[in-house]
């Protein structure tokens with residue numbers, strides 16, 4: 001059974017940024033499940049997996065524009081220190097703020113200046129070329145309910161994250 005739109009895929013993956021240092025990976029025995037064609041994973045990886053089958057392995061290089069997008073300089077902003085209350089954040093750490101509509105906005109602290117904190121609203125992997133090592137563990141048809149929802153339901157139950 002080949003990977004095509006609407007199929008549920010389980011895969012093990014490792015991710016590095018070109019230097020071989022693994023920055024993200026699936027846990028052993030706990031592959032990532034997604035629905036092909038639903039944009040659950042970055043577009044460049046989804047496209048590269050089309051047509052693969054169970055037990056296939058592949059190395060996929062995804063340029064930033066097919067990954068988490070280019071790094072947008074306008075995403076780097078200065079926030080008054082007061083906005084953080086009494087506790088200053090740590091440079092390099094990721095935090096979340098509430099957007100105007102109550103949405104969660106993740107950001108990374110780049111620098112702390114005397115008056116302001118420099119934050120970056122870009123995805124931490126924006127602008128990066130992504131190197132994936134993938135191994136396909138399972139390919140199956142999505143259930144009608146999974147197709148309707150556009151995501152995978154875990155075996156034995158309906159879990160929403």
Ligand SMILES: [Zn+2]
Pocket residue numbers: 149151153158159160
């Ligand atoms: Zn659902």
